[in-house]
Amino acid sequence: MAEFPLVPGSTIGILGGGQLGRMLALAAARLGFDVVIQDPEEASPAGRVAARQIVATYDDRWALKRLAEACDVVTYEFENVPAGTVAELAALGAVVSPGAKALAAAQDRVAEKSFLAEIGVPTVAFAPVHDSESLAEAVARIGAPSLLKTRREGYDGKGQAWIQRAGEAEAAFDRIGRQAAILEAPADFGRELSVIAARGRDGEIACYPVSENHHEGGVLRRTVAPAKITPATRDQAEAIAAKILTALDYVGVIGVELFELAGGKLLVNEFAPRVHNTGHWTQDGCEVDQFEQHIRAVAGWPLGPTQPHHHVEMTNLLGADVDAWRKLAAEPETRVHLYGKGEARSGRKMGHVNRLRPLRD
Amino acid sequence: MAEFPLVPGSTIGILGGGQLGRMLALAAARLGFDVVIQDPEEASPAGRVAARQIVATYDDRWALKRLAEACDVVTYEFENVPAGTVAELAALGAVVSPGAKALAAAQDRVAEKSFLAEIGVPTVAFAPVHDSESLAEAVARIGAPSLLKTRREGYDGKGQAWIQRAGEAEAAFDRIGRQAAILEAPADFGRELSVIAARGRDGEIACYPVSENHHEGGVLRRTVAPAKITPATRDQAEAIAAKILTALDYVGVIGVELFELAGGKLLVNEFAPRVHNTGHWTQDGCEVDQFEQHIRAVAGWPLGPTQPHHHVEMTNLLGADVDAWRKLAAEPETRVHLYGKGEARSGRKMGHVNRLRPLRD
Structure with a gap:
């Protein structure tokens, strides 16, 4: 059984080899951890920056055994990890963070909203x-x-x-x-906001500034952070995140999507038990980004600071958007993040850019 | 032959799998590049975050052939790459940056100081x-x-x-x-300074703010940046860097170590044709750090901005220093960077920390 905090040189397993797994792997490497990726796609985006990739589906019991043996803690980049996978890993003695409770609540929209209602967090x-x-x-x-x-x-x-x-x-x-x-019921909301928060193994909670999100065709297009909100709205968002994290005995980073109603009340749209696209702005806006924060949490390290040092506008590069890389690379205020994916299929998340400006303007 | 700028998804080869190669590989991954490391040590620090490692010495011709075939450009993390290696790679059609001229000048202290004298850069x-x-x-x-x-x-x-x-x-x-x-001759210097600079394929030059460096027993212990210097000293440092870069037709990041004499005159102690330990502060002090800057340069991308957003004190973690990771991880102003090295032999560079404070204080 792993002992926390994990010493540098320990191995962190990540289920899922996409861009979130890739950015988690890069953050883990900065802290001196080794990473093993499990993903059915050979040479996945995350696998290509990890010490090792186990090429297997998430219900492959032999692969899970190898993962459990190799890793001191296992986390994931997507919320649809089969419940059986987590049970299997737990039976093999692996610590999976965030845990089964968070996954169960996040995988089923009825369970999610029922859970939120139970803990007194408003939804539609x-x-x-x-x-x-x-x-x-x-x-x-x-x-x-x-x-x-x-x-x-x-x-x-x-x-x-x-x-x-x-x-x-x-x-x-x-x-x-x-x-x-x-x-x-439809939410009669003015804005979509989100809060990226983390909870450590000791129960410590840290929230990043709330961001404002813009979707197109159901897909996140743009995040602006820190959002212009009142202190009361900030307090509401942080209280919601803390309630969810505590009730789930959560370890790691969570993304909580919020609707801001006309009167300023917040409803939770949904939450994702993982690092979140609306938190990518933290890579260039904060000293410790959501990826390092997640690694710190699952490794049992103290959480890092969450105050911003830049105002950031994050824009997803979907499909052929990525063809603009030459222009984007030449913009001095633009930080480019690309995921190493081969084919720029329509709508596929190929990368994102963070455009920075000073905090006070 | 590679076409520049390299498109995302291209492959960058790095000779040397230590911490500098590791941090270069992480930066390359952020920009969507694949990395191949060549290093004789299996599962080297850099190899464990790269798409692939070729385990071979630097004069292994068959390995160099594989490296040249796999990579669109080859760079290195240490200046003692054998001249024959670069010649072999060039003969195989590979672009090696920085080039043979920079390596030749940096590998021989007499050649280095003679070169500096020729271009009118003062030394002892x-x-x-x-x-x-x-x-x-x-x-x-x-x-x-x-x-x-x-x-x-x-x-x-x-x-x-x-x-x-x-x-x-x-x-x-x-x-x-x-x-x-x-x-x-001994330099009667007050301080050791350095300037980390970069030159792109188009001849564009960018300098980071000058840092002040403190050595112990011949090994870098601490870097403070930006150093408190006069505008005249900054201009001298930048002019020196520009002269060297231009004369070497250089592509990539260079580290130039300087002695500051009592009257304010700068002498060059030596230069390293690679990312440099005194530039590690840029990871947390600048938007684009020296590692991304080097990758941008060798990939033929435009250089990134070099202005700082934090004051940084970088301290190397040598040997058993790394055992303090628990304490360091808990310091809110301290960003921890560990290299994934196994054995903390006395004096071995195991990691570094960047301690941040606001720029204006």
Whole structure:
């Protein structure tokens, strides 16, 4: 069993070899840790900057055994890690952080919103849907327009269908493949905000400044941080993050997406039990970024400072956006982050840029 | 032949797998490049964060062929790359940056100081030594006390012997193994400064703020940056760096060590054709650090900005110093950088810390 804090030279396992795993691996290396990536894609973006990659699916028991043996702690870059994977790793004696509780809550939209309701964190009104009868009940309760989402697996706007009038409910259910779903009341929000927070093994909590996020077609396009918010809004966001982290006995970085209502009240849209795209601005805006913060937390190290030293506008480079790298590389205020992905498929996250300006302006 | 600027996804080769190669590899990864390390030590610090390591000595022709085939450009982390290695790589069609001219000048202390004299950059008085006769001549010309150094290979105070009186010259020559040497007049300096500068493929030059350096037992202990210097001293340092870079038709980052004399005049002690320990402060003090700057230069990208956003005190963690990692990790103003080296042998560079404070104080 690992002893915390992990001594430098220890090995951190990461499930998932995409850009988040890659940036986690780079942060772990700065602190003197070795990294092992598990990902079914050979020479994944993260695997190419790690000491080792285990090329295997996440339910490959033999691979999990090798991962558990190699690593002092295991973390992940995506919230859809199968529950069986975490159970298997735990049975093999591996410490997985964040833990099974956080994953279970984050993987199922009904469980997530029920958990938030239990701990007194406000969300939009919602109702579970699994067949025509529960759909009709849900629409009767939540009304229309309302948004039908699959309970599991959807991201970046996938697996969602709007119900504009009650009569469209069955058609919407068909569009999401009649999978187990959640019906959500629309949030009448002015802005989408998020807070990136971390909790250490000792229960210490640290929040980065709240950011303002802009989506296009369901995909994050731009994050501006620190967002212009009132101290009251900041306090609300930090209290929400702290409640979630504490209730989940969480270890690591979490991304909490928020809706800001007209009166200033915040609702939680959803949370991701991992480093988050809306936290990429911290790489160039803070001394310790979300990736190092996550590594510090899972390694049992003290959390780092979260105050910003620059104002940052983060823009995702989606698909062919990355072809502008020559121009972006020449902008003095622009820091370029590219993920080492081969094919710039439409909408694929290929990199991001952080544009900096002084904090006081 | 590589086309510059290198497109993201290109491969950068690095000769040498130590901490400088490791930090170069991390910077290359941020910009979307793949890295191949060549180093005789298996699973070297840099190899463990690179896409691939070729485990081979630097004169292994078959290994160099593989490196040349795999890479769009080759660079190095240490100045003692054999001239034959660079010639072999060039013959194989590889672009090596910085080039053979810079290496030749940096590998031989007589060639280095002769080159500096030729381009009008001041150094201490010096004379070449290769036998008893030239030693006697050198001592007659330079006087005593003076410092006898091997022409090649010495670093961190190794291969050096002081001559306090003319009668000690032969004994000092014995102590350095009667190797080809240089006799140098002592510099009556107040401070040791350095300037980290870069030159791009288009001839663009960028200098980081000058740093003040403190050595112990011939090894760098501490760097403070930006150093408190007059604008005239800054101008001198930048002019010196620019002269060297231009005369060598240099591509990449260079570290130029300077002596500041009582009257404010600067002499060059030596230069290293690579990223430099006295530039580690840029990792947390500047938006683009010396490692990304070097990668940008050798990849043919535009250079990044060099202005600081924090005042930094960099301290090397030598040998058992690294055992203080728990305490260091808990200091909010301290950024920890560890190299993933196993054994903390006495004096071995295991990592460094950058302690930050606001620029204006």
